[in-house]
Amino acid sequence: MVKAQRAELTESKIYYRVADFEKNENNKAILLQIAKNEEHQSATWKSYTQQEVLPYHWKVPFYTLLIRFFGLTFGIKLLERDAHKGVQTYGAMRSDFPEGEKMYETEKENEDKLIELLNDKPLDYLGSIVLGLNDALVELTGVLAGLTLGIQSSPMIAAIGIITGISAAFSMAGSEYLSTKTENTGKVKPLTSAIYTGIAYIATVIALILPYLIVKNVFIALLITVAIAVTIIYIFNFYVSVAKGTPFRKRFLEMVSISLGVATVSFFIGLIVNRIFNINV
Known part of the structure; x- marks a missing residue:
């Protein structure tokens, strides 16, 4: 008692x-x-x-x-x-x-x-955060995995990743703005929704590219990036499962499978490109 x-x-x-x-x-x-x-x-x-x-x-x-x-x-x-x-x-x-x-x-x-x-305002824009976060994880993890074997130069991979990631973030934010404005439900503001999407995307980009800026070995950098991606997915899904009361395990495994699946396919595409064009940077 x-x-x-x-x-x-x-x-x-x-x-x-x-x-x-x-x-x-x-x-x-x-x-x-x-x-x-x-x-x-x-x-x-x-x-x-x-x-x-x-x-x-x-x-x-x-x-x-x-x-x-x-x-x-x-x-x-x-x-x-x-x-x-x-x-x-x-x-x-x-x-x-x-x-x-x-x-x-x-x-x-x-x-x-x-x-x-x-x-709770952030929960109203959870869909926008999911869009930015998930797209960045899937797209950039795949790009970095492909570049790792295709180029094998940490500085260049980081540079390309930053350019690709920032450009994609603005593109995704713009698309979210137009999509939300078209739906016009009144619950969320198009500009705020776009900002949440862009911030989530850019934050994920920075986290995934960081290993390539501090580690010279591209393969070790890729492993760290994958670990960061899985950690982000874990934290985010834990947040959603608590805040929204949704099942954690299913969503977590689903997001991990998609992100790592795309990364694996991109990795082998990079290997093929490297062999065909004999790229050594």
Whole structure:
């Protein structure tokens, strides 16, 4: 019970802290309501434990920073997912406090409904981010793999990759602008959508090309690039799975398969080109 009391107190502190810097009045009201719910739960546990507890101090700044950098919905759902693991605590004390698990599930169900009401701007443009990120991963990983065998010069591969990547980023952003403007759903702004797509694309380009700028051996650089690509896919799909509540494993394997499949095909195309034209740079 003491653990549950402390956990609920910690969550209430986090929600109050986040509400302090939240500018959206609707979101602020929801956050304050959840904070009060958590505070009430903590007080309920206190009535049984008859103990004063302190919050987990490291969790308060950790989740506050997480929400600031990765968005409201992601941070809160990750926090709640961590809290849901605490249901095992209730299972261990059913004989002493049988209504505890029911109380926990009821409160969490209410909080989940409140969380769904939050307005989180980045999630409205998640489709644009997916477009930029996924296209950059597939296209540039393939280009770099092909160039690795076709040219075998790190500086030149990096130069070509930068030119190709930046050009493709502007092209993709322009296409997203026109596409969003044509659909005209009113939920997202065409210019903002294009900016999200372009930024996601360029950020991915920089991450994938970086190994070729610091490693002379092109094959080692390619391996590092592939590792970075897989890491980006993992992080992004973890973010989406938490924020949107979608399955992680299927999406992750799908994106990895596509990116690495294109890279493998491009690698062998580079090998063929190198043999036919006998390119040595």
